[in-house]
Amino acid sequence: MDIIKNIEIWDYMAYFFIYSFSGWVIEVAYHAFTKGRFINRGFLSGMVCPIYGFGAITIVFLLDPIKDNLLILFIGAVLICTILEYLVGFFLDRIFHKRWWDYSDIPFNLGGYVCIQFSVYWGIAGVILVRDIHFMIENLVSLIDLRMLIVLCGLSVILILVDLLASVQNVLKLNKKLALLEEMQLQIYELSNMVGEGVSDTTLDIINRVDPVLKDFSERKNAFGEAIDKEISDIKERKEAFGGIIERELSDFKEIKTEAQLRLEDLKTKRNELINSYRRGEKRIITAFPKLREGMYTESFEELRQPIKEKLKKCR
Helix, strand or coil: CHHHHCHHHHHHHHHHHHHHHHHHHHHHHHHHHHHCCCCCCCCCCCCCCHHHHHHHHHHHHHHHHHCCCHHHHHHHHHHHHHHHHHHHHHHHHHHHCEECCCCCCCCCEECCCEEHHHHHHHHHHHHHHHHHHHHHHHHHHHCCCHHHHHHHHHHHHHHHHHHHHHHHHHHHHHHHHHHHHHHHHHHHHHHHHHHHHHHHHHHHHHHHHHHHHHHHHHHHHHHCHHHHHHHHHHHHHHHHHHHHHHHHHHHHHHHHHHHHHHHHHHHHHHHHHHHCCCCHHHHHHHHHCCCCEECCCHHHHHHHHHHHHHHHHHHC
């Protein structure tokens, strides 16, 4: 009961949701400016980026007492944001095998999760937050009745948890789809190899059967030139018998080859259909994170992303 009555806890929860929403607005505005279109950014589908909320309340809680020391405030904001961004990026990568943002192409980055350039941006934002913005948010939240604040925070928690479960489910489904695409690609590769090896083995088998006959004919021709007509007659008889064997070999191979080719074409068709069919959550993830890097199924993910990239280029 004391926890429920502790207004400071609910205040910080309200700050978290406000800054999470503000972070989402910043992300959308930044990508609208740089990409020229709306992108619903963030791991969650809703209008929140929790990493901004956690970062903001951590900065406010730890650094507000030293806000008059500009240098220490800036360094503290840089460290807090950099550590948080690194940890979130690292664990999302390890859990879902995907890198949701990537600074690998920016100098002075650490594992692609953080870089000096954006750490400086976060430091500046942290200074502005503590010294110029947060007092306004405090005043705004203080106007809300405690009971109403509890209700609003409770509803927000429920909505975010539902969104989180749905988002995790979307990512897991995407991972299953990528695993299926990878398995189908492996089957296509194995079938192609089987057909190719069949052609190679049949060709070599025919050569191995024909060569001794031709060699025998040549030797007999050189040794018994006067009896060549009789030898030719014998060779023709052997050729007819041997020809039947070769025809049977080729017929059996054609049946196997035809069956394999049908399976191969069917697999390719189904795989292409799977690549070009998107669930809503899958498409949002791929669109929201244009630099998303897949850790396990890189080639299949790039195939899956390519149609969306081409469609976006046409819309520009």
